[in-house]
Amino acid sequence: MDTFLDFFSFSDPNVRYVVLGSILLTSSSSIVGCFTFLKKKALVGDAVAHAVLPGVCLSFLLTGEKNPFVLIIGAFITGWLSLFIIDAISGRSKIKEDTAIGLILSVFFGIGILILTVIQKSGAATQTGLDSFLFGKAASLVGQDLIVFGIVALLLFLSVWLLFKEFSLLSFDEAFAQTIGLPVRSIELVLTTLTVMAVVIGIQAVGVVLMAAMLITPAAAARFWTDKIKVMIALAAIFGSLSGLIGAYISYAAPSMPTGPWIVVVISTIAFISFFMAPGKGIIYRMRNQSRIKKHINDENILKTLYQLSEEEKNFYEARTVDGILSKRKFDKGNLESGLRRLKNEGFLNNDNGFWKLTLEGKEKGQRIVKLHRLWELYLTEYLKIAPDHVHDDADTIEHILTPELEARLEKLLDYPTVDPHESEIPYR
């Protein structure tokens, strides 16, 4: 608890560096990642993230120091090289892009690990903290890093802000962008450069291995909540920052923990929650919607059945038992009983000592369903020329979805018919 207070009071300047650094890194990669996500280039981000490692290691090997500026230049060069080679391979040979990405990712990462091992054998790695590039270590951020990363992050924000309109258009409709004379190749180049930059600074906190998650996951999570690209970018940045903040705390509280995996766990949890909870697109919303529809159909079928029973006997307010209803139409008994109770609460049925009776409203509702069923059957036979013995199942579904407006159009189109294809009377008020 003490660590928690120490950390979140931000009184320690070191903590301030780490928090500010982590948030800058994660939010800037989340923002750039939105366009990677919208352009459906997630795998490319992964390849760049892995291809950055040999660059970092090589610059250390050549200069012998862990100056963030030097490391970034190395990372930038190999990150860029990987993208260039992927493009060249998929453009000039029979190898498709996904294969090229797979190839480049593993080759570059393999070389990176190789050089890292050499450095570790020389014993220098522990002092440099170079190995933290693999899984990230937010707590190792110092003031010097912060300046460099702050500048890069600012550059990223600024570029996205300035070129927002161009990036959006490029992600949506590249051919159109080209025809209006936008310098598509240059803008693409800027976007790619931004992606590489985001990866290069992001790996300090998240690490090479999991950096792709930091690009894509915030965007994917944000997409569940909104249909507006600006809101999506803002949300992605917030989700990213949140995971950066929590990752930094864990890195501070448990120094032996790698930060990257924790950041990814947090952002994945956010994505997971979005996947389930988001209104409209989330799984839970959809499931609730489905179950609402099922109940709606079940209840309408009960009223329809009661109406049909009464229709045969010409007595619409006759009291009936559950078994009486089941003799007319098959229901799951549990569904039938819960439906009957619901209909009673809604005022469509009365219950009299276990006997169920339609109310006036219930009778009218049941009658409407029966009417729609028969109208639809007639429509299918007359306009779609479907055989009368084939129309029942269709009508059983359609009767529950027709709106009053469609009902009126159907009546008018069929000229208020009196009987359906099976000579059953179509009931009007």
Added chain:
Amino acid sequence: MTDATKNDIVLEIHDLTVSYDRKPVLWDVDLSLPQGKLIGIIGPNGAGKSTLIKSVMGLVPNSSGYVRLFDHNLDDVRAKVSYIPQRESVDWDFPASVLDVVLMGRYGKLGLFKRPRKADKEVAMDCLRKVGMEAYMERQISQLSGGQQQRVFLARALAQQADLYFMDEPFAGVDAATEKTIISILSEMTERGNTVVVVHHDLQSISEYFDWVILLNMRLVAYGPTEEVFNQELLQETYGGKLTLLSDVGNLMKRKRFPNREAKPAKRI
């Protein structure tokens, strides 16, 4: 072919050959189109209809020949030319509203870095009204029907305020009402002196819709006023049987990685 003066020519294509992966899909097309006409491009599947307009718009490289628009190169007159891609060419699940998409038609005029201004929004709204979609302004584009998507694309093109329009299959998969709306807007546009070139599939409606037609099947079969070239004989030539020899040669070039033209010293244009 026509006695139109040079000033009336909005598009001139000279000896154009286009290839995909070295396989020529259009051979040696020569044509020039007059201003103010509604022009249909027709031909069987794989005839190179879309390729022709894509190549005019610089979206696919030419193997040979040149294209002149308003007697200029495309780059000098982009603001006067509008292109409407096939509806399926974009992902309609993109997080954008109807108004956002129509505003994209203004980006060419705005230039880099600048945001759409109030005037641009008013133009966009006006264009939406013309295609009967003003009520859908705030609607997310994934909720639109095929016909509505096509109207939005047309509104985006109108917002460009161009003189020459190329449309790739605007009637594919749209409802009858939308087709009527679109064709009446296109007729209005040509009455005002704009030129509209449309890739079209349905032979039934050619005579009704188009002033001019271009008959295409890997090469230019014929082009000109509809009443002159839209006849049984030329249709037979366009649709009757593939030129198997031609496509076999094309396949051979692809297989052997053969260049489309012999290397020769650059010539003056």
